[in-house]
Amino acid sequence: MSAAEVYSPGLEGVIAGETAISTVTGGLRYRGYPVPELAENATYDEVAYLLLHGELPTSKLLASFRDRLARARELPSCLVTLFKALPSSTSPMDVLRSAVSVLAHFDPEVADNSHEANLHKAERLQAQIPVAVAAFYRLSHGQQPVAPRPDLSQAASLLYLIRGVEADPLQVKAFDVSMTLYAEHEFNASTFAARVVVSTESDLHSGVVAAVGALKGRLHGGANEKVMDILRQAGGPETAEKWLRDAFARKERIMGFGHRVYKTGDVRAGVLREYARQLAEVTGQMKWESTAAIIEKILEQEKNLLPNLDWPAGRLYHAMGLEVPLYTPIFVAARVAGWSAHIIEQLDHNRLIRPRARYTGPEVRTVKPIEERG
Numbered sequence: 001m002s003a004a005e006v007y008s009p010g011l012e013g014v015i016a017g018e019t020a021i022s023t024v025t026g027g028l029r030y031r032g033y034p035v036p037e038l039a040e041n042a043t044y045d046e047v048a049y050l051l052l053h054g055e056l057p058t059s060k061l062l063a064s065f066r067d068r069l070a071r072a073r074e075l076p077s078c079l080v081t082l083f084k085a086l087p088s089s090t091s092p093m094d095v096l097r098s099a100v101s102v103l104a105h106f107d108p109e110v111a112d113n114s115h116e117a118n119l120h121k122a123e124r125l126q127a128q129i130p131v132a133v134a135a136f137y138r139l140s141h142g143q144q145p146v147a148p149r150p151d152l153s154q155a156a157s158l159l160y161l162i163r164g165v166e167a168d169p170l171q172v173k174a175f176d177v178s179m180t181l182y183a184e185h186e187f188n189a190s191t192f193a194a195r196v197v198v199s200t201e202s203d204l205h206s207g208v209v210a211a212v213g214a215l216k217g218r219l220h221g222g223a224n225e226k227v228m229d230i231l232r233q234a235g236g237p238e239t240a241e242k243w244l245r246d247a248f249a250r251k252e253r254i255m256g257f258g259h260r261v262y263k264t265g266d267v268r269a270g271v272l273r274e275y276a277r278q279l280a281e282v283t284g285q286m287k288w289e290s291t292a293a294i295i296e297k298i299l300e301q302e303k304n305l306l307p308n309l310d311w312p313a314g315r316l317y318h319a320m321g322l323e324v325p326l327y328t329p330i331f332v333a334a335r336v337a338g339w340s341a342h343i344i345e346q347l348d349h350n351r352l353i354r355p356r357a358r359y360t361g362p363e364v365r366t367v368k369p370i371e372e373r374g
């Protein structure tokens with residue numbers, strides 16, 4: 001079959017490789033475990049271990065994993081100097097992309113692509129990324145970064161590093177669940193970008209830099225930052241329907257809805273919705289939940305569009321008092337586990353990813369010397 005015959009715009013429906021890490025077929029599962037069960041019965045730290053190492057950890061293995069992460073929660077001082085030098089208006093996703101690139105220069109195994117070295121690097125990045133997200137956030141708000149605490153889980157630690165105070169257990173649980181749901185998602189655009197990069201036998205950090213760049217876009221991770229814009233524009237439950245119908249007329253995309261693969265709903269959105277609602281109740285922000293419910297109902301009835309994970313995530317983070325520019329970096333702090341697992345899998349069974357394109361340019365023509373081109 002020729003390349004032209006199998007062309008599918010946006011690679012929709014194309015099987016572009018094999019993976020044992022997760023599947024979306026028959027409900028999202030990480031290494032065989034249904035994700036709602038992981039969200040309920042395991043923590044993000046256990047899920048990150050599962051993605052990287054292939055099995056859920058025993059208590060002993062989890063303790064040593066958490067200990068390794070705690071010890072790696074530090075940044076080279078020049079990275080903090082760089083953060084201070086950047087304009088405070090720099091987008092946190094751009095900062096994070098640069099941060100991963102700088103971290104590569106200080107990683108002792110940066111150029112070692114062995115399975116073991118890649119696991120070490122993945123764990124270090126897992127530990128360092130939340131520290132970098134929070135350090136830049138605090139510096140850009142005129143606050144000093146806080147020293148990491150070794151006793152906290154990845155989720156509790158990120159909240160602590162951002163705020164400088166420990167979060168209450170309900171917030172930690174909701175945030176931890178959101179990180180589990182964001183941790184991995186098969187051949188999504190950022191993961192595929194990472195796999196393409198390392199398929200050239202480049203390194204793990206380069207793959208993650210590419211993935212951060214891909215995640216930033218509003219059709220991918222950037223969507224969670226647009227959710228509160230949508231809700232604020234909708235104004236509240238009384239004005240939501242009119243706003244939405246006007247948005248339809250303007251042919252606007254409603255961020256947080258629709259999905260390339262899930263056409264009958266994203267199970268992750270259902271799981272996180274309960275936590276978004278719970279936190280909104282506790283913090284007295286039910287207005288946005290009621291507005292969201294109206295938008296959901298009309299989009300389903302009239303456009304057959306269902307919410308994806310970003311829809312409740314944006315609301316949950318808002319209810320927790322987190323600022324919008326942190327939302328996609330939080331996604332990175334969670335997804336780095338999935339990206340790293342895919343990078344390691346790609347390098348363990350590597351074949352260069354190099355597809356073909358359908359040519360749409362001019363027919364063959366003759367080069368005229370410049371004097372004859374007028």
Ligand SMILES: CC(C)(COP(=O)(O)OP(=O)(O)OC[C@H]1O[C@@H](n2cnc3c(N)ncnc32)[C@H](O)[C@@H]1OP(=O)(O)O)[C@@H](O)C(=O)NCCC(=O)NCCS
Nearest residue numbers: 218219220223252253254255256257258259260308309310
């Ligand atoms: C995720 C997304 C890019 C997947 O879309 P896709 O498979 O490439 O489908 P398309 O972009 O081709 O959309 C198909 C149709 O549905 C419409 N559509 C899809 N998502 C829509 C949305 N969120 N709001 C309004 N219309 C939407 C498109 O306008 C298009 O309509 P048309 O055929 O009349 O032109 C798309 O649903 C989207 O842009 N969603 C909003 C961003 C978002 O939430 N991203 C996070 C994904 S987890």
